[in-house]
Ligand SMILES: Nc1ncnc2c1ncn2[C@@H]1O[C@H](COP(=O)(O)OP(=O)(O)O)[C@@H](O)[C@H]1O
């Protein structure tokens with residue numbers, strides 16, 4: 001798996017921005033890793049890459065935040081609270097099949113709803129507080145190309 005080491009919060013946001021600039025209608029990204037690994041921070045970069053002016057906050061309690069004021073709509077989901085089920089009742093397919101970009105934290109709880117093509121990114125903390133390792137698992141040609149570009 002291709003990996004990148006990011007030595008600061010700003011570098012993680014900058015990477016998210018580069019990826020966000022290349023995203024298209026209907027794209028789905030799934031982010032996993034421990035609490036504090038940087039998933040929401042990375043999503044701030046994705047939003048910047050989509051030219052979304054809003055401040056991105058974790059949707060842990062509401063499950064989904066929608067942002068409509070960028071180049072494409074952004075649906076930012078945090079499925080952590082679906083740990084004990086309930087994902088099937090939320091109509092998430094409508095978001096995944098829609099025109100926007102979906103970014104899902106804790107996607108293991110919505111695995112059955114995911115489309116065929118998506119980009120999974122695994123976030124790992126390191127001994128150094130400021131450093132994160134991101135491992136990329138692209139599914140489909142579009143995401144393979146994006147990963148190639150950002151890891152080149
Ligand atoms: N290289 C880095 N990348 C991302 N976040 C970092 C990095 N270094 C330190 N941090 C800090 O780690 C925390 C990550 O929190 P957050 O993005 O909310 O994680 P998660 O959504 O995975 O729970 C933030 O406080 C952020 O400032």
Ligand SMILES: [Mg+2]
Nearest residue numbers: 039040058105
């Ligand atoms: Mg988060």
